Amino acid sequence: MTPSSSIAAPGAAVPGHEAHDDHGHHPSYLTDGTTVKSWLLTVDHKRIGIMYMAWILLFFLVGGIFALLIRIELLTPGPTIMDAMTYNRVFTLHGVVMIFLFMIPAIPGIFGNFMLPLMLGAKDVAFPRLNLLSLYVYLAGAGFALWGMLNGGLDTGWTFYTPYSAHTTTTVAPVLFGAFIIGFSSILTGMNFIVTTHTMRAPGITWFKMPLMVWALYATSCIQVLATPVIGLLLLLVTAENLFSLGMFDVARGGDPVLFQHLFWFYSHPAVYIMVLPAFGVMSEVVSAFSRKNIFGYRAVAYSSVGIAFVGFFAWGHHMFVSGQSTFNAGVFGVLSMLVGVFTAIKVFNWVGTVYKGAVEFSTPFAYFCGFLFFTVFGGMTGIAVATVSLDVPWHDTYFVVAHFHFIMVGATIMAFLAALHYWFPKMFGKMYHEGWGLVSAALIILGFNATFIPQFLVGNAGMPRRYYEYPERFQALNVASTAGASLLAFGFIIIAIYLTYALIYGKRVDNPWNSKGYEWLTMSPPPTHNFIGPQPTYPEEPHFYVDPKKAQGEVSDV
Amino acid sequence: MSDLANQFLFLPERASTFAERVDFLHYFVVGTTMVMSAGVGLAALFMFFRYRRRESHQHTEYVVPDLKTEFLFVSVPLVFFLAWFAIGFRDFTWYTTPPKDSMDVYVMGKQWMWKFSYPEGPNGVNVLHVPANRPVRLLITSRDVIHSFYVPSFRIKMDALPGRYTQAWFEATKPGTYQVLCTEYCGLSHSKMLAEVVVLSPEDYENWLKEQQRGRLQDRQDALADTSLVPPVARMAEQGQKLVGTQGCLKCHSVDGSKHIGPTFLGLYERNEKLEDGQNIRVDEAYITQSMMDPGAHIVAGYQNVMPTYQGKLQGPESAAIVEYIKTLRTANVRETASEGPAYDPIQ
Ligand code: HEM
Ligand SMILES: [Cu+2]
Numbered sequence: 001m002t003p004s005s006s007i008a009a010p011g012a013a014v015p016g017h018e019a020h021d022d023h024g025h026h027p028s029y030l031t032d033g034t035t036v037k038s039w040l041l042t043v044d045h046k047r048i049g050i051m052y053m054a055w056i057l058l059f060f061l062v063g064g065i066f067a068l069l070i071r072i073e074l075l076t077p078g079p080t081i082m083d084a085m086t087y088n089r090v091f092t093l094h095g096v097v098m099i100f101l102f103m104i105p106a107i108p109g110i111f112g113n114f115m116l117p118l119m120l121g122a123k124d125v126a127f128p129r130l131n132l133l134s135l136y137v138y139l140a141g142a143g144f145a146l147w148g149m150l151n152g153g154l155d156t157g158w159t160f161y162t163p164y165s166a167h168t169t170t171t172v173a174p175v176l177f178g179a180f181i182i183g184f185s186s187i188l189t190g191m192n193f194i195v196t197t198h199t200m201r202a203p204g205i206t207w208f209k210m211p212l213m214v215w216a217l218y219a220t221s222c223i224q225v226l227a228t229p230v231i232g233l234l235l236l237l238v239t240a241e242n243l244f245s246l247g248m249f250d251v252a253r254g255g256d257p258v259l260f261q262h263l264f265w266f267y268s269h270p271a272v273y274i275m276v277l278p279a280f281g282v283m284s285e286v287v288s289a290f291s292r293k294n295i296f297g298y299r300a301v302a303y304s305s306v307g308i309a310f311v312g313f314f315a316w317g318h319h320m321f322v323s324g325q326s327t328f329n330a331g332v333f334g335v336l337s338m339l340v341g342v343f344t345a346i347k348v349f350n351w352v353g354t355v356y357k358g359a360v361e362f363s364t365p366f367a368y369f370c371g372f373l374f375f376t377v378f379g380g381m382t383g384i385a386v387a388t389v390s391l392d393v394p395w396h397d398t399y400f401v402v403a404h405f406h407f408i409m410v411g412a413t414i415m416a417f418l419a420a421l422h423y424w425f426p427k428m429f430g431k432m433y434h435e436g437w438g439l440v441s442a443a444l445i446i447l448g449f450n451a452t453f454i455p456q457f458l459v460g461n462a463g464m465p466r467r468y469y470e471y472p473e474r475f476q477a478l479n480v481a482s483t484a485g486a487s488l489l490a491f492g493f494i495i496i497a498i499y500l501t502y503a504l505i506y507g508k509r510v511d512n513p514w515n516s517k518g519y520e521w522l523t524m525s526p527p528p529t530h531n532f533i534g535p536q537p538t539y540p541e542e543p544h545f546y547v548d549p550k551k552a553q554g555e556v557s558d559v
Numbered sequence: 560m561s562d563l564a565n566q567f568l569f570l571p572e573r574a575s576t577f578a579e580r581v582d583f584l585h586y587f588v589v590g591t592t593m594v595m596s597a598g599v600g601l602a603a604l605f606m607f608f609r610y611r612r613r614e615s616h617q618h619t620e621y622v623v624p625d626l627k628t629e630f631l632f633v634s635v636p637l638v639f640f641l642a643w644f645a646i647g648f649r650d651f652t653w654y655t656t657p658p659k660d661s662m663d664v665y666v667m668g669k670q671w672m673w674k675f676s677y678p679e680g681p682n683g684v685n686v687l688h689v690p691a692n693r694p695v696r697l698l699i700t701s702r703d704v705i706h707s708f709y710v711p712s713f714r715i716k717m718d719a720l721p722g723r724y725t726q727a728w729f730e731a732t733k734p735g736t737y738q739v740l741c742t743e744y745c746g747l748s749h750s751k752m753l754a755e756v757v758v759l760s761p762e763d764y765e766n767w768l769k770e771q772q773r774g775r776l777q778d779r780q781d782a783l784a785d786t787s788l789v790p791p792v793a794r795m796a797e798q799g800q801k802l803v804g805t806q807g808c809l810k811c812h813s814v815d816g817s818k819h820i821g822p823t824f825l826g827l828y829e830r831n832e833k834l835e836d837g838q839n840i841r842v843d844e845a846y847i848t849q850s851m852m853d854p855g856a857h858i859v860a861g862y863q864n865v866m867p868t869y870q871g872k873l874q875g876p877e878s879a880a881i882v883e884y885i886k887t888l889r890t891a892n893v894r895e896t897a898s899e900g901p902a903y904d905p906i907q
Contacts, residue, residue: 084747131575157744163721164704164745190852251722251852252870257705258720290611293619300629322707324725327655331648338640341622345636346629353624354597355606362607377599388588388643390650392579394714397742398706418723425614438628457571460598465742472738515616546616 021415028430028526043128044529048135049114050428055139056109059101062146066094068490071452071483077473081179087469088155089170094176095158096149100182101142103413104271107278108189109138111420114219116193117265118520119211121202121537123530126195138185147180148337157467159268161247162260166241173239180235186274190224193217204539211286211519211543212301219305223270223277223312225226231267234260258323265316273312273407277305278345279416283372286419287351288544289516290366291358295544297350303342306543311339321392330389337387344380348373349430359546361514364438369421371446372412382457400460403453411449418445418496423514425500430526437499444492451485519543560676561586564625574737574758575713576730580650582714586683588643654715657728661694665795665879668699668706668719671748676876678795681771685754687739689731690764696728698844707743710756718743722852724845724882731758742844795876799884802877811866812886813838822859828886833860847882 029046033039039047069090073080082090113131117124125131150155152171156164165172197218201210210218238260240246247253249260282303288295295301315335317325351373360366382404386392397402426432459478464471471479512521519539525533564586565573565735571580624632664687667674676682689695699708701719708727717727731737741752759767803804803809803824811820822832830842835858840846851873854866869878 016740047809084750086563088747155746159746161705167704168746254855257722289609291619292617294621294623296622297624297629300632321651322716324720325724327652328650334644335650338637339645341640342633342637346632348599349632350624352603352606355603355610357620357622358606358610359612359619360607360610361612373603374596374600377596378592381596384643385588385592386641388647390647390654391584391588393651393654393716394581394711396716462569463571463709463740465740465750466707467744470750546619547621
């Protein structure tokens with residue numbers, strides 16, 4: 001079958017579109033029941049996605065406020081606005097909130113939940129009730145963790161290294177327990193996505209016709225299911241150690257002071273890919289939609305997600321080159337880390353290749369794609385640099401590492417998060433925002449981000465360790481630059497909050513403003529409760545098929 | 560040239576032989592990164608203009624890369640990454656293998672100070688004196704939580720773990736004073752855990768050493784902060800000899816080669832011990848320390864796991880002193896049941 005050139009489905013019927021201008025008969029998921037109860041007890045993956053969004057944005061705000069407090073404190077070498085103990089709690093709170101409450105759940109929780117079933121032509125995820133449960137489990141964990149941090153507050157950093165975390169007098173237990181609970185939410189969502197991908201694909205969607213976002217979510221879910229139990233157990237061990245002094249990490253009683261680090265990074269290294277793989281998935285969708293082109297090396301991008309998920313498990317030791325691990329181990333972890341870099345490089349080249357002979361529209365999501373490309377290349381390359389064993393010796397635990405992981409993990413993820421927000425905003429709410437403000441804030445954010453973290457690479461080179469409340473005078477200029485950048489960044493976010501809220505209320509009604517051929521656009525925007533009106537659609541074409549139907553026959557040979 | 564590069568990259572002064580190696584690789588990696596990123600960035604920019612959208616429903620060609628292209632995408636980065644790894648790992652091996660003739664200094668991290676002790680006598684808090692152009696091996700441990708010993712100008716860093724010795728070494732290239740920072744978060748005053756390395760010319764160092772041995776405590780203010788930690792100036796080995804008596808080590812260990820409840824100390828250092836679980840282990844500072852702090856970790860074949868732990872009982876550099884004492888009990892020809900001569904010599 002040949003694809004038609006209109007917005008409507010390629011080939012086969014997508015009944016959603018017939019009823020399209022008839023919103024009254026087919027209420028969207030947003031208007032189908034408006035009571036509070038109909039939201040809180042919903043099993044609709046789209047509503048669950050929206051509820052995740054509300055909470056995750058709130059936590060992002062909390063984490064962001066603490067980030068600014070950190071930056072303000074570091075404006076001067078000595079004490080600026082708080083004392084050392086407060087500072088130590090603030091950076092811990094910032095790390096825990098950003099990692100566990102924002103970055104890990106953000107893209108899967110919001111956009112994964114919303115888009116995955118749409119992209120697979122399914123009515124919902126495989127286990128809708130479990131999906132709702134995972135939201136409440138997440139909130140319960142978040143509640144525990146925040147309660148602990150505000151009552152007593154812990155000062156260990158988000159890495160909770162023992163033996164410090166077993167000795168500190170601050171209240172470690174509730175926060176660790178909160179993180180433990182959040183882990184369950186992660187596992188539940190992961191399982192749900194895996195089963196959905198295996199069993200709910202509409203007729204016609206073979207594995208190699210799945211959108212790349214689905215591949216990325218699938219790989220992420222595998223990591224979540226396999227790695228999260230390890231940190232779960234570890235957090236329990238530390239809690240027990242802290243409460244009952246069991247001696248697990250105490251040398252005097254046969255414990256091992258670095259055992260914690262092995263177990264922690266065995267989870268947390270793959271966890272960085274839990275954060276960044278969904279971002280890669282979003283970007284594959286965005287670059288294709290805004291270049292109006294099929295992905296250059298679709299299979300290479302799909303396989304590399306799985307490749308990253310796999311080798312990501314064998315690289316954890318690169319966080320511990322100077323922890324007294326053997327030279328041989330350092331070598332093995334060093335080489336394996338290089339492989340992760342290669343898989344990421346494949347993706348980068350194929351994204352750039354996608355633009356080749358495309359038709360680029362430079363709108364807000366694409367602006368974020370450009371920022372993303374920069375952060376991924378630079379963040380990834382600095383990752384290779386720190387995985388180069390001897391170079392990591394001076395860099396380890398300095399601001400260079402802070403800059404590295406903010407570039408790749410925060411930079412790339414935030415770019416993808418904002419790109420997804422702007423790309424799918426019309427899909428989720430059927431409204432359009434102001435494009436000009438979109439581009440302005442994108443520029444501010446990308447600039448602000450660079451201005452914040454490039455000085456941190458340099459101050460790391462100069463030797464400033466991370467988690468420093470005070471620092472020698474000679475590091476000040478770069479710290480001031482970084483703080484200035486952070487305020488630019490904050491400003492960008494404020495603008496976004498304003499125009500998106502405005503668009504939500506007064507925005508122009510739209511259906512598919514991008515003329516995107518991603519599968520999720522095949523139904524109306526916002527989608528109806530069961531995603532599609534009428535029978536399940538079928539999908540004869542691969543996603544992102546922008547070829548001229550007249551020429552399609554001859555050209556599509558090499559799929 | 561490379562000074563300019565260092566300024567541009569904000570790298571501190573280069574003051575050790577390791578710094579020179581690391582910086583070379585640093586330029587290589589950073590340079591390639593810049594070129595690569597610029598290449599990808601410019602190619603992307605060019606295409607954004609060249610292939611901008613001309614009409615909203617524009618069609619595109621269906622382009623897929625051939626195998627050769629994908630192969631290129633994989634192999635070019637891989638070759639570079641492996642090259643960096645190879646150089647980096649060679650340098651790292653060099654960094655983790657102290658030369659045999661290096662001078663030893665014991666380093667202990669404690670919330671929130673660095674304590675240094677020399678086998679030959681003097682001790683210091685927060686100031687480490689070393690001669691220039693001579694390899695110095697640091698035997699690093701911690702009394703409480705994990706710390707990390709970092710000297711930016713030397714480009715060296717090593718974690719300090721409670722109850723274990725880790726080692727690092729450096730050869731300072733020019734006299735001067737260099738800052739020591741702690742890079743593993745260790746609580747309230749983590750950022751105040753500063754010290755300095757004073758590199759002296761060999762003559763100055765000899766003079767300094769003599770003065771120390773005359774029994775003058777360093778009159779540094781910070782030493783007053785915790786004088787209890789500063790043991791009387793004496794050779795560490797002598798101090799160790801007293802300690803094995805007062806701490807009760809000799810109730811189970813002999814120093815004359817005879818077998819008792821525990822293995823003898825005579826010839827222990829650098830001996831190859833056969834363990835209960837069938838493994839072999841070469842006795843070094845790290846092993847001796849671990850045996851004091853966590854006696855159950857490795858049981859020598861033929862002995863019972865009866866030794867009590869000394870973690871928390873041995874103060875500050877006392878365990879270092881015992882290690883030094885055991886190191887003096889070397890003899891070429893004493894063999895004891897479980898031992899089996901050195902199995903290998905370290906590289907270099
Ligand atoms: C792809 C996404 C990546 C993310 C999200 C990420 C994230 C992170 C994070 C969070 C840390 C900091 C850990 C900490 O000290 O608290 C880190 C450190 C590190 N990363 Fe990455 N990273 C990524 C890519 C890479 C790559 C491709 C490599 C190398 C092949 C790499 C190598 C390292 C190394 C060696 C460290 C430890 C440095 C040190 O502590 O001295 N990373 N990364
Ligand atoms: Cu410390």
